[in-house]
Amino acid sequence: MVSHRRYVVCGLSNRGLASFVRPLLGARGGSDSVLGFGAGDEDFSAHGDLVGIVDPDAARVAAFNDSLLPAGHPPVPRFAPDRFDEMVRQTSPDVVIVTAPDHTHVDYIVAALERGIDVVAEKPMVSTAAQAARVLAAEKASSATVLVTHNLRYTQRHRQIKKLIRAGAVGRPTHVTLDYHVDVRHGASYFLRWNRRREYSGGLSVHKSTHHLDLVSWWLDDTPEQVFALGGRNYYGPDSPHRPRDAEGQPYEGAQLRAHDPYYQAQLGSGAFHADAESDRLGLFGLGYAHQYPAGRDLYLYDEEIDIEDTYSALLAYRRGASLAYTIDFSSPWEGYRLVVNGTHGQLETTTGRLPGGEPLPGSSVITHRPLFGPPSTIDVDTVSGGHEGADPLLRHDVFVGPTRESVELGLVASAEEGASAVAAGEAVWRSIAERRPIAPAELLRTAG
Incomplete structure (x- = not known):
């Protein structure tokens, strides 16, 4: 278990604010229903202090200090990104939490590691395999470590699937099918933000698909070694x-x-x-984004600058012989996925998501187990409160208090190496589309290194 620690947040984003800053401050009232995350009434103030914010947007941080701090809490000092050393001297942080746009992660992470400061990095850890190689090299040379918040590992459904696979429910996994859909609201939102430029996000096969690629690698306890993909831009852009x-x-x-x-x-x-x-443009709790999205610049779904894909179909081969057929699109009538895990002794199948009216997809409350020889059975998946189907509160406990026994047993905390693997696999997806050939994620990391 960790002791009381001093935290600096790099990037006062919606995610950083709702998922880390407010629960660390003990602020009451979350925002789970707004963007799928938030802290509700979680209070981790006994386990750490927020001692600084690194962010280029002075007005946003000032508004945060004016309106969102608990009563009696002193203003949290802000530092521009180029004042990292000054921040370290003034605040003496034990941990930096990186929740800024993806392309900025690498500089914050490496700067912290070089100074012996632990890092909690939002996923994706970074936006390119080259940046991932930098992080791995910096961590190897440092006394500090990197934790990557791959929160999809923490949902009850996904932990149940991990336990079933470990218990031999399907034997040796041979093939996974994951068909993912992002609805017209959520999917379109990426093309109205910085994510729509590859130089900032790495594309959605990195920014979004690393969620899913990490999840499958974790289930399989394996790493993809070859990726072949097709895809393109079918819904957005000019x-x-x-x-x-x-x-x-x-x-x-x-x-x-x-x-x-x-x-x-x-x-x-x-x-x-x-x-x-x-x-x-306003974010959660009415905080502005004038620095990032200044008034007078109208971003829209059909702009010429959009240069990322919105549809992917990929086949991934894993080192131990399993494969993954993965699809995702970002303009669907519904949001969620259909999953099948096949193995030498059986199959697991589940569906989860919501229809346009908000009601759950039929079958979302169970995981079906079909042994190769024998009758099928169903395992109930209970509804859990909290962001991302109850995942975020468990992750926050691991971050601020320390890993639980279940977390250690299942390997819920993602390492820098696992974060790098997911980023390299996501980059391999878009590079395979662009180059029309199979790509080895490990080769992307080795070449970068």
Whole structure:
């Protein structure tokens, strides 16, 4: 178990604020229903102090200090990203929590490791295999370590699947099928933010798919060695089939675009889309994002600068002989996945997700076990409160208090090496699409190193 520690957060993002800053401060009232994460009434203030924030947005941090600190808490000092050394001298942190945009992670992580400071990094750990190699080299040379918050390992469903595989329910795993869908609200949101540029996110096969690639590797206790993928941009960007046009075939702009756009009209009142070009974009708890998304610059789903894919189909071969058939799209009528784990002695199958009205997909409450010889059975999956189906509270306990016995037994805490493997596999997906050939994730890491 860890003692009382001093924390600095690098990046006061929605995720950083809701999932780490507020529970560390003991702030009450979470935001699980807003973006799928939050801390509810969790209070980890007895286990650590927030002693600094590294963020380029001075106004956002000032607003946080003015309106979101618990009564009597002193203002948390802000440091610009280029003042990392000054931050270390003034705050003497034990841990930095990295929740900034993906492409910035590597510099924060390496800077902390070089100074012997432990790191908690949001997933993906970094945005490229080259950056992952830098982190691995820095950790090897440091007395400090990196923990990567691959929270999907922590859901009750996923822990149950891990236990079933370990208990031999399917024998030796041979093949996994994971068919993932991101709905029109959630999927479109990536193309209205920094994620839509590969230089910032690595593409969605890194930013999003590393969730799923890490999850399967963890279930299999294995690492992908070859990746072949197909995919492209089918829903967003200037060539979108949904881009509204006038009678002469010219694309609409501004208010006319919003009035005719099916994505915008489907989400009226949800807050998923910015209202207009002149409005400040607001995040959780009303904090602004003027530095990152200044008013007057209208991001939209059909912009020329979008350069990432929105559809992936990939086949991954693992070192021990298993394979994964993985698909994901970012403009679906529903959100969730269908999973089948096949093995030499049986099969596990489950479906989870929600329909457009918010109701669960049929069958979401069970995992079905089908032995190769014998009758099938079902294992109930209970509904658990808390962000990401109850995963985030368990992860926060591991971060701020220390790993539980179950966490140690199942290997829930992801290491830098595991974080790097997921990033390299995600990069291999988009590189395979671009180069039309199989890619070895380990080769991406070795070449970078």
